[in-house]
Amino acid sequence: MSILSQFDQNIDAKACFAAVRNLLFPFNLKRGSATTNAELELTEFLGQPAVLVDSGRTALYLILEQLKKQNPNKTEVLVSGYTCVVVVNSILKAGLKPVYLDITSINFKLDPESLHSRVSANTLALIVQNTFGFVDDYDFLQSFCQQHDLSLIEDAAHSIGAKYKEQKIGTLGDFAFFSFGSNKIITSSRGGALTAKDQKALLEIRELVLRLPFQPISQILKHNFKTVCFYLFTKIYYELKLGKAILAVFSKLGLFPKIITDQEKSLTVEEIECYQYPNSLARLLLGQIKSLPENLAHREKIANIYAHNLNIDLISNLDFSAPNQAFLSFPISFDSSVDLKNLYAKLESFNLQLGLEWSFQNIVPQNIDFQMTKYELLSCSNAERIAKITVCLPTHSKITEAAAHKIIKLLNNEQLYR
Numbered sequence: 001m002s003i004l005s006q007f008d009q010n011i012d013a014k015a016c017f018a019a020v021r022n023l024l025f026p027f028n029l030k031r032g033s034a035t036t037n038a039e040l041e042l043t044e045f046l047g048q049p050a051v052l053v054d055s056g057r058t059a060l061y062l063i064l065e066q067l068k069k070q071n072p073n074k075t076e077v078l079v080s081g082y083t084c085v086v087v088v089n090s091i092l093k094a095g096l097k098p099v100y101l102d103i104t105s106i107n108f109k110l111d112p113e114s115l116h117s118r119v120s121a122n123t124l125a126l127i128v129q130n131t132f133g134f135v136d137d138y139d140f141l142q143s144f145c146q147q148h149d150l151s152l153i154e155d156a157a158h159s160i161g162a163k164y165k166e167q168k169i170g171t172l173g174d175f176a177f178f179s180f181g182s183n184k185i186i187t188s189s190r191g192g193a194l195t196a197k198d199q200k201a202l203l204e205i206r207e208l209v210l211r212l213p214f215q216p217i218s219q220i221l222k223h224n225f226k227t228v229c230f231y232l233f234t235k236i237y238y239e240l241k242l243g244k245a246i247l248a249v250f251s252k253l254g255l256f257p258k259i260i261t262d263q264e265k266s267l268t269v270e271e272i273e274c275y276q277y278p279n280s281l282a283r284l285l286l287g288q289i290k291s292l293p294e295n296l297a298h299r300e301k302i303a304n305i306y307a308h309n310l311n312i313d314l315i316s317n318l319d320f321s322a323p324n325q326a327f328l329s330f331p332i333s334f335d336s337s338v339d340l341k342n343l344y345a346k347l348e349s350f351n352l353q354l355g356l357e358w359s360f361q362n363i364v365p366q367n368i369d370f371q372m373t374k375y376e377l378l379s380c381s382n383a384e385r386i387a388k389i390t391v392c393l394p395t396h397s398k399i400t401e402a403a404a405h406k407i408i409k410l411l412n413n414e415q416l417y418r
């Protein structure tokens, strides 16, 4: 039995079929009714209007540009010290300064002490990340933002469908954005959306979006091609080793789009483009928002199996008492003496691939120009420590109960760590 992690994506047969259709009949790849319909699906789901864009990173950039118009003198954005480089790029591209916040030891939440000490008269907004789908303390964050006259931006890239006290994530802040990138809760290989409390602001952003270019057709086709390949070949990834070889060759040939480009890794922000969401990718997304409850119920079931059966020391950073979390993945933490790369290699020999995308360093992924992030070493010591020991276990639709138990059996085996 093969068990893939982040690498494997939550692509169902319907999305694969839509991608095949896009490749065979390449009509209306950029504009068409699917974008409108997907936008309506999200609007209905949230209970407030949403605008689709090419990615979560584009959505964040547009939100920040809008906020800048309202507060031209404020230049700083508070952001989790355990984050992805594309978030940092959006802040820098908007000409703003990221001010990193430490996180707490439980559930990757923003550390209140750090918030109090790093907010200033210059702070424009606070981004709450709900990392891996663990919902932060909104009562506290909302009153903090009110007290300091800041806008609250919800980064719901990991947490679509989660709730805080029965209210959907994405409807609690002044602005919110979502990601439909590969390995997110719902995916069209690439995609994103944003919403706002202030309808006038959302309208202004919508007008801006309509003036953005689309990604080149070649890129749009690559996203469709990647969707089909990952749906078909990950099934035979380990069984025959053939799937792995095919995906590796296609990737080498440049047939798959990069999730994070070289410019993004080097934080060359002036070269990073923002795009509209193409109709052909909206065709992949359609239906996925409606089936979110089943998607999330599956993730929660797998997370519960991990929570009840993994050795207690692996889940010591987690608290499951709050209901309605999203469980994008199930992050476990190892003792700092465990060599994650070595562990990864050992587990791969058992056909289990761990998710290391959020491991090793607090601004991920690993091969970025860290200096350009403007992160000061040791300024978020907990975030640095936690990133070094965290590994993500998969919860997506292809993880069966049997697969979860196989993962647990492997990880609970003390021999593995010797």
Ligand SMILES: Cc1ncc(COP(=O)(O)O)c(C=O)c1O
Pocket (backbone or CB within 6 Å): 054, 055, 056, 057, 058, 083, 084, 086, 087, 129, 155, 157, 158, 178, 179, 180, 181, 191, 192
């Ligand atoms: C926490 C977080 N926020 C935002 C994003 C940006 O989403 P996208 O990849 O759609 O630009 C990501 C993407 O990886 C993310 O992990």
